Amino acid sequence: MNPAEALRRVPRENFIPDLIWVRRDDGWAVPLRRADDPERWLEMVRDGDSITTQVDDGATEKGTWPTSSASALHIVTTMLETLKVEPGVKVLEIGAGTGYNAALLAELAGPSNVTTIEIDPDVAEQARAALARSGYGVKVVTGDGTHGHADGAPYDRVIATAAVYELPYTWVEQTRPGGFILAPWGPTVHPDEPLALLRVSEGGTAEGRFTCPGWFMPMRGQRVAQQVRHETRETWEKQGKPALSRFGITVTNHGTRIWLDSPDNPIG
Numbered sequence: 001m002n003p004a005e006a007l008r009r010v011p012r013e014n015f016i017p018d019l020i021w022v023r024r025d026d027g028w029a030v031p032l033r034r035a036d037d038p039e040r041w042l043e044m045v046r047d048g049d050s051i052t053t054q055v056d057d058g059a060t061e062k063g064t065w066p067t068s069s070a071s072a073l074h075i076v077t078t079m080l081e082t083l084k085v086e087p088g089v090k091v092l093e094i095g096a097g098t099g100y101n102a103a104l105l106a107e108l109a110g111p112s113n114v115t116t117i118e119i120d121p122d123v124a125e126q127a128r129a130a131l132a133r134s135g136y137g138v139k140v141v142t143g144d145g146t147h148g149h150a151d152g153a154p155y156d157r158v159i160a161t162a163a164v165y166e167l168p169y170t171w172v173e174q175t176r177p178g179g180f181i182l183a184p185w186g187p188t189v190h191p192d193e194p195l196a197l198l199r200v201s202e203g204g205t206a207e208g209r210f211t212c213p214g215w216f217m218p219m220r221g222q223r224v225a226q227q228v229r230h231e232t233r234e235t236w237e238k239q240g241k242p243a244l245s246r247f248g249i250t251v252t253n254h255g256t257r258i259w260l261d262s263p264d265n266p267i268g
């Protein structure tokens with residue numbers, strides 16, 4: 001099965017909570033309840049954009065920053081195509097959110113091969129319930145994805161759906177040599193906050209390149225000030241705005257190195 005078929009098989013509305021968040025003209029995000037406006041709720045679910053499902057780590061009246069969401073369908077599809085998930089491939093997802101992407105992964109890999117981690121207990125419970133209701137026996141772990149999930153390791157694929165500033169080395173340790181890690185990057189060297197696809201090698205090194213713009217919300221524990229975004233853009237502009245695909249990343253147990261064109265030209 002390919003990702004497009006998986007998307008056709010899993011109804012998104014079965015994973016979106018009845019309460020979602022919309023941005024008002026004055027800038028505040030406010031709740032939209034399905035019961036109050038079922039047509040607008042369904043329109044938002046069906047049009048494929050990202051849908052905010054939590055703000056400010058659990059505000060109830062109004063809020064500013066999205067802290068959980070169902071990602072836009074175009075980036076969900078791109079990530080699944082990039083990851084090349086086939087039946088029998090063991091996958092660890094960081095950031096269960098609504099559970100929708102975990103359901104798609106279950107269609108591609110088989111439910112027993114998918115583990116997803118969510119840091120927010122309420123969000124994790126909703127994902128668990130939605131997956132169970134839809135008949136996907138995916139394991140949903142409540143916890144900090146920074147630590148991965150050693151119990152199920154090694155994985156063939158690790159996919160993060162929240163952005164990292166520093167890639168946790170545990171993800172490399174828990175990936176089988178020859179396996180892949182796909183992670184959105186925070187504002188470090190490129191203002192588009194791109195996705196990175198890294199291949200893990202025998203020696204415990206992960207290396208790869210940025211592939212396309214990502215724009216994911218940051219992982220809890222890796223949030224940075226807005227100022228860092230401005231500084232990243234300024235530095236990138238001073239470098240002559242190198243194309244995203246020219247940047248690469250090497251992760252070892254000594255840390256993360258970002259380079260331009262070749263691993264022997266580190267920057268940042």
Ligand SMILES: C[S@@+](CC[C@H](N)C(=O)[O-])C[C@H]1O[C@@H](n2cnc3c(N)ncnc32)[C@H](O)[C@@H]1O
Pocket residue numbers: 067068069070071094095096097098099100101102117118119120123143144145146161162216217218219220221
């Ligand atoms: C963009 S949403 C994920 C979308 C999700 N994959 C889906 O299909 O709906 C990002 C999620 O990552 C979670 N998250 C943030 N930091 C995390 C961390 N350190 N460990 C695990 N989950 C985290 C957030 O609570 C949020 O639910």
